Amino acid sequence: xxxxxxxxxxxxxxxxxxxxxxxxxxxxxxxxxxxxxxxxxxxxxxxxxxxxxxxxxxxxxxxxxxxxxxxxxxxxxxxxxxxxxxxxxxxxxxxxxxxxxxxxxxxxxxxxxxxxxxxxxxxxxxxxxxxxxxxxxxxxxxxxxxxxxxxxxxxxxxxxxxxxxxxxxxxxxxxxxxxxxxxxxxxxxxxxxxxxxxxxxxxxxxxxxxxxxxxxxxxxxxxxxxxxxxxxxxxxxxxxxxxxxxxxxx
Amino acid sequence: xxxxxxxxxxxxxxxxxxxxxxxxxxxxxxxxxxxxxxxxxxxxxxxxxxxxxxxxxxxxxxxxxxxxxxxxxxxxxxxxxxxxxxxxxxxxxxxxxxxxxxxxxxxxxxxxxxxxxxxxxxxxxxxxxxxxxxxxxxxxxxxxxxxxxxxxxxxxxxxxxxxxxxxxxxxxxxxxxxxxxxxxxxx
Numbered sequence: 001x002x003x004x005x006x007x008x009x010x011x012x013x014x015x016x017x018x019x020x021x022x023x024x025x026x027x028x029x030x031x032x033x034x035x036x037x038x039x040x041x042x043x044x045x046x047x048x049x050x051x052x053x054x055x056x057x058x059x060x061x062x063x064x065x066x067x068x069x070x071x072x073x074x075x076x077x078x079x080x081x082x083x084x085x086x087x088x089x090x091x092x093x094x095x096x097x098x099x100x101x102x103x104x105x106x107x108x109x110x111x112x113x114x115x116x117x118x119x120x121x122x123x124x125x126x127x128x129x130x131x132x133x134x135x136x137x138x139x140x141x142x143x144x145x146x147x148x149x150x151x152x153x154x155x156x157x158x159x160x161x162x163x164x165x166x167x168x169x170x171x172x173x174x175x176x177x178x179x180x181x182x183x184x185x186x187x188x189x190x191x192x193x194x195x196x197x198x199x200x201x202x203x204x205x206x207x208x209x210x211x212x213x214x215x216x217x218x219x220x221x222x223x224x225x226x227x228x229x230x231x232x233x234x235x236x237x238x239x240x241x242x243x244x245x246x247x248x249x250x
Numbered sequence: 251x252x253x254x255x256x257x258x259x260x261x262x263x264x265x266x267x268x269x270x271x272x273x274x275x276x277x278x279x280x281x282x283x284x285x286x287x288x289x290x291x292x293x294x295x296x297x298x299x300x301x302x303x304x305x306x307x308x309x310x311x312x313x314x315x316x317x318x319x320x321x322x323x324x325x326x327x328x329x330x331x332x333x334x335x336x337x338x339x340x341x342x343x344x345x346x347x348x349x350x351x352x353x354x355x356x357x358x359x360x361x362x363x364x365x366x367x368x369x370x371x372x373x374x375x376x377x378x379x380x381x382x383x384x385x386x387x388x389x390x391x392x393x394x395x396x397x398x399x400x401x402x403x404x405x406x407x408x409x410x411x412x413x414x415x416x417x418x419x420x421x422x423x424x425x426x427x428x429x430x431x432x433x434x435x436x437x
Contacts, residue, residue: 096427
């Protein structure tokens with residue numbers, strides 16, 4: 001097993017004919033937490049969209065290798081089966097589909113793709129209860145329709161709950177801190193930290209340092225105008241806090 | 251309460267029903283895949299306090315033709331009617347729904363609701379709903395609504411990003427759409 005989990009090389013991508021990422025390079029090793037910080041419009045959401053496989057974004061050049069495979073050739077569900085998880089900035093409501101049925105379909109689809117039998121109902125329920133507890137979700141939560149009528153904080157906790165259910169190898173947290181109060185932020189960060197292993201990695205995409213007080217990154221990148229203009233350690237977070245993004249050269 | 255389930259192609263579908271004083275009817279009409287039907291159903295609420303709870307669903311997958319006309323006529327005071335219709339139309343199928351709620355003179359304190367929603371799964375599919383209200387009495391509460399739409403690509407992407415393949419994600423959304431009607435069959 002290679003130590004390098006994700007390798008992005010000279011990635012150019014955009015939407016509707018407009019180039020947003022203009023040559024992104026990024027290497028992520030197992031066990032690492034990377035923060036990608038940047039001002040609005042820098043391309044943070046485009047990066048997460050391309051990694052998750054959104055069809056409306058176009059990659060014009062460059063490559064993304066995940067665990068030795070050409071990530072860009074994989075369908076969104078194949079990326080999920082391979083261990084990639086995107087925590088959505090704006091989680092989507094799915095009327096009429098309960099969280100239980102949603103997660104059952106997600107887990108069993110992956111097991112089917114891996115040639116494994118479906119989870120036994122008792123095993124599934126045990127996992128569900130355990131992971132709900134991790135994000136402090138109460139019993140009736142599993143019966144609710146996915147994200148329908150959820151508060152902003154509940155939606156983000158639901159994202160981390162799904163992450164805990166799927167136990168991804170690479171998790172991408174896209175602005176997971178937006179719209180969270182301090183208590184919810186702690187629950188979310190605690191969940192993410194408990195899921196860390198030496199085999200997994202995370203990309204934390206954020207505008208602010210707040211979440212990085214709780215999920216401590218090993219490497220910090222500053223994304224500006226579609227390029228990573230600076231890479232450093234945690235001290236970069238403090239630099240951004242005092243000088244703003246204008247103070248970081250591009 | 252009377253309960254009536256009609257699966258088109260399997261059960262006879264009535265053309266006319268009348269509800270007397272205090273009577274209530276819980277009726278579910280389902281047009282399964284592969285069944286074409288042209289039918290008119292008229293239900294009269296003829297006695298005071300009668301109530302109707304009517305739901306229908308159709309699932310057209312290839313070249314079916316579904317044409318339903320439903321007339322609910324409030325002839326007596328204090329009656330209630332609720333109607334919910336949901337149709338999924340794919341392939342080159344056509345589904346047309348005409349829903350008339352008629353409130354006769356003197357049928358005061360009527361409560362009538364009607365909803366019809368269509369989900370189109372292909373460019374070649376066609377669905378039309380024509381809801382109508384004719385009200386000749388005062389002091390009534392009547393409402394109707396109709397929508398036609400496609401599957402939401404954001405929902406599909408969200409489900410796929412969790413590992414649910416596209417076909418299964420579509421099937422789950424269709425099932426969720428029809429559930430408010432089809433779940434009545436299990437009661």
